[in-house]
Amino acid sequence: MLRLTSALAGLATATAAIAAPPDTSHAASHPGYRQKPAAASARHAPPPVRDEAITVFGHGSTRQMTSITRGMMQQSVPGTSPLKVLSELPGVVYQSADPFGAYEYSSQIFMRGFSQAQLGFTLDDVPLGDQQFNNYNGLSVARAIISDNVAGVDVSQGAGAIDVASTSNLGGAIEIHSLDPSHQRGGAISQTFGSNSTFRTFVRLDSGDLNTQGTRFSVSYARLNGNLWKGAGYDHSDQVNAKIVQPLAHNSSLKAFFDWSSIQQFDYQDMTMNYLHTVGPDLANYYPDYSAAYGAALGSYRPALLKTNDPFDAAYYAGTANRVDYLGGITLDENLTDRLNWKTTLYAHDDAGYSTWSTPYMPSPNGAPLSQRIQTPGIARGGFETAATYSIAGNRINAGVWYEYGNFTEARYFSQAPLLGQGTLGNPTGGFPSADVFATAWQEAFSSNTFVFHLQDTYQILKNLTVNAGFKSMIVNAGNSVPTQDLALNGTAIAQGHLEASNAFLPQVSANWRFLPHHELFFDVSHNMRAFPEDGYNTNVSATPWTTSQAAFQSTAANLRPETDWVYEGGYRYTSPFISALGSLYRINFSNRLQLITTGAAIHPITAVQNVGGVTTNGAEASVTLRPATGLSIYNSFSYAHSTFDQDVVTATGVEPTQGKLVPNYPQFMYKGNITYRIGGLEVHVDGSYLSHRELTYTNDLHAPGYFLANFGTRYVFGDAGPLKHVTAGFNIYNLANKTYIATTNELGNNFVNTGYNYFLMGAPRQFFGTISAGF
Structure with missing residues (x-):
């Protein structure tokens, strides 16, 4: 993978050296980030407005679009996941057990009832997969790009554009764009510190234009250290981003990252x-108290845990995640003529790492009553996207192909724990304990081929009426082999075999009518399909057909169908310098919904994937941003979603009464608000969100209570100080009222009924963060 990414960077450098003579036009020397026209791709930013608050609505788009700008992201603490910023949008729920959204196991986003595994994610057009914790075909947004380098995020709440590179977007799509290197030589530095010994450093260097063509590059580094807000342990990360831009003639460009x-x-x-x-x-958890974990495995518990219904599973020694990723890509965006554009992206990604979980369910051979369970997911994937856009007679015809080949490997091991008094398990992030492995439960290897073709036409029928119509064809063939499995440990033979998800015609039609100045109507209808997710045996992470036994896989494989849906949405949009407003209605008809059903303790669950049939969702959203005075902006949004199962579910134990029950994990009602005031170099903002209760079971007999959460932030720009430019100080308070609330749900799957093992994660209490930053 290192050789491949080096080759990509080398190709960009070589191309810069032999590039055509520069175009003398202003646009060619400053190509920047070029978005496609709104009607063609529905990713068009609206005209700039004064003192924008939290959202920029998709003026001119043929579907519901919202853009998060760089200025909006700067209201959050540096290092905050871009997905967490999206939580202020209507219909979007983002949850995490930490204030940054950096703790990946707890990172969870829903949009109009769709989970992150049913949405699409890209970074500069490169697919990031479905954002599951054990991602098999992509990369977490937080690891793919340093948040300080995000230029903006385009969000399609209803249905993603046809050309979005995703095989999971039954619902909307989230497209992240990175900052281009600056034309001016310099850089930026920031230092954040705060609660739980948080210490984050960010440094960026920009080369500026290296020649008259505008060749330039940037290199960034970010480091985060912070402790957990409860218990011992920490969250640590290091990250490097690099990007090079070579402008070409005719406002074309070559970019590599x-x-x-x-x-x-x-x-x-x-x-x-x-x-x-x-x-x-x-x-x-007990970490670093090994003796307490050792005693608990023998049935001797801390007094507080004796109050619970299951002290054996109320705490373990520790669980950890350790990952290293390399991601690289190169994009040629070539204007062949004034009517014909050709854009091609090549990319590759390599992921390696391991997760640990100390388990009292597996004793060690030396007599210790516990051991360490280790899981080792790995990804090696690469692919390309290429598309041409031709404009003629009011039409913009766009056609393209996306291909990806992926390998996903995963294994589960058990390593020996020391006897009490002869050492401890120590820090599980210190390295893979290969010398202590005494059992291999299983090893699996998946391979997949993804091929997607799309064709669309955007026709401007009248000056104020635009229609977009097209379709995509998708084939995803995936299968696995199980070279190693221990029947005694697993209790059954592990599922292996091939599945194909394919559909030759997935259509989408959308339109935008600007019937008066500032006023427009839009609608969108789309048919979507999600490929079968991949994951190892009994991993209780995703609703994958391969998580079960060979017998169960064979009995369902012949009749198993991929998830599909029809999404209908329509709305009204108003855009002016003083007010931006959006209202929309939507309906979703979901077929063959696959759900992960779990029973038993978190570390030793029984998992199964069940087709729960159809789901029907009806919803409404409304947002408004007011700018009543210079420097003041007020944002409010309201959303309602009624998402229910269409029928009861038949299981091996009988009929589960799910018909008419609300789909778990997503609230019916949400309110989001933000007030921002700017005067001179000072900016102050307060934001708040209310979520109604969320169901934790499929039969709705247990729920997480609703809550209101507020945050505060302020920044002051002091100006220049010697070589430092725009010296800025910031201060943020997360969870202003110190609310105790349930954040992440469904991290281990949902149960049909309240079994006592219905898991969730708590949200962080009040947190304080300060940041000093400057350019140079």
């Missing part, structure tokens, strides 16, 4: 309602 990231994260303990009500929200 590279990302390296390394994370070591300790887990928060999964909670249940019983744990919450008996021990409280601060329940944590």
